[in-house]
Amino acid sequence: MKQAKKILLVDDEPGMLRYIKTLLELDEYAVETASTGEEAIEHLKGGMEPDLILLDLLMPGIDGLQTLEQIRQIQASVKVIMLSCVTDTRKVVQAIRLGASDYLTKPFQKAELDAVIEQCLEPKKMAYAGEVEELCDDVFFVAASPAMKKIRAQSALVANVDIPVLLLGESGTGKEVLARLVHKLSPRAHRTFLKVNCAAVPGDLLESELFGYEPGAFTGATHAKPGKFELCNRGTILLDEIGEMPPQLQAKLLHVLQDQQFSRLGSRTMIKVDVRILAATNINIPEALANKMLREDLYYRLNAFTLNLPPLRERKEEIPILLKHFMSRMSERYGRPPLPLSPTLMEACLAHSWPGNLRELSNFVKRYLILADEKLAVSELNPKGDGGGHLNVHEAEDLGGLKSLGRTAKDGAEAEAISKALDQTNWNRKQAAALLKISYKALLYKIRQYGLGETSSTERKLSARA
DSSP states (O other): OOOOOEEEEEOSOHHHHHHHHHHHHHTTOEEEEESSHHHHHHHHHTTOOOSEEEEESSOSSSOHHHHHHHHHHHOTTOEEEEEESSOOHHHHHHHHHTTOOEEEESSOOHHHHHHHHHHHHSOOOBTBTBTEEEEETTEEEEOOSHHHHHHHHHHHHHHTSOSOEEEEOSTTSOHHHHHHHHHHHSTTTTSOEEEEETTTSOHHHHHHHHHOBOTTSSTTOOSOBOOHHHHTTTSEEEEETGGGSOHHHHHHHHHHHHHSEEEOBTOOOEEEOOOEEEEEEOSOHHHHHHTTSSOHHHHHHHTTEEEEOOOGGGOGGGHHHHHHHHHHHHHHHTTOOOOOOOHHHHHHHHHSOOTTHHHHHHHHHHHHHHHOOHHHHHHHHSOTTOTTOOOOHHHHHHTTTTTSSOTTTHHHHHHHHHHHHHHHTTTOHHHHHHHHTSOHHHHHHHHHHHTTTSSOHHHHHHHHHO
16 A cells, blocks of 8 residues: 655644645645644654645744754755745745745645645656756757756746846856746746847947837937837846846846836836846856946846856766757758767767857757768867867867868868857857957858858758758
8 A cells, every 4th residue: 555645734823734734634645733843843853754844934933944944954855845825035035045845825726735746746757758848949958967957946936936037157058948948937938038148239239129219319210119128028038148238238227127117218208017037147257246347236136046057067967868859850950860879979979078068069969960970970079189079279270260271162161160169169259269360250250151050051061962
């Protein structure tokens, strides 16, 4: 006979305690109760090992947060669901940081209680091999490593708390994917999601892009245009590369965060909006604050909750899954049969450090699929004279200084050299341009020319030959 799951229920209201206990016992859970945090701690110190704890947030004596902190010291892995009659976002966020698995706002229906308990005690598997979650067209989230599973759980919790979230991590780690996951799991999921790359838009145009403008606001402004914040009303906006936003514009963004209102360029009328703001950056935060590149007050506003994505080299459990998924997607996109991922290739991929993270891995699979040469793919990960698999200055010179290449192979070699340089520098275009000994503008032109963000000219050329 299957043993009943043990639940410790902690609530200072006798009526609520009896009500929840009855609901739990109807589902044949073994329920122990405590009316204070101190009593709950005594239960655990006395040897009780519950499968789950339902813990009220507001209690006399030590409150729910203090109790949760002590629970973590006694039984670090036990799952805890917080209960509260008020939605205090600060306390909810603090509970998430202390390791709460979920929370419920009282009063709640039995179906809501059943759902969170089932999710904690018997977590449902995700779509692909239990580890890949489809978000939208060609966007998916992978959580196979302990670190990414924790981020997935935290995302689910913070998605329901309407606060800004700061997404940190190296370039290419998947911050935009994580932002889309938070949006999908939030009550705003059926509303608009917009991304604005603060580094891609010149500073003098970024303000009009975000907030819109009125006719005559500047030369060429012949008609009114709404900005991204208006278009995203009641939805979610991702401000990517927030550290690249000019300081004077950061001040205006701060007011939007505080008041949820702004004015278009050339207008004195205030526009009220309801927008969930997510911000992403790969900059060194302490350094940016010290250099005044990032306003301290804006940082603390955006930093209501932080999700820090680890680089791919620290979650190598996901490399085989990502390889298979990228191969499946790209073979379908380019109309080619998927190529095998042999043990030799897989071993080389697991040994590689992937400085460009998911972006580099995706480009690697593209090249392997188009060229269909496993030996070449493995040698690309382990080039002679550079065990880390990175492009160095001498290799960039060998590939041409981008001017001495033979005319016949020029397009293909240029695209390959640029792609490698971008991977090595984590898509820092200025560093890549210096590495390749060309101007920044020339590099931007060639990225557009070869479509390296999408399908490179090398791939199109090879596809045409096949």
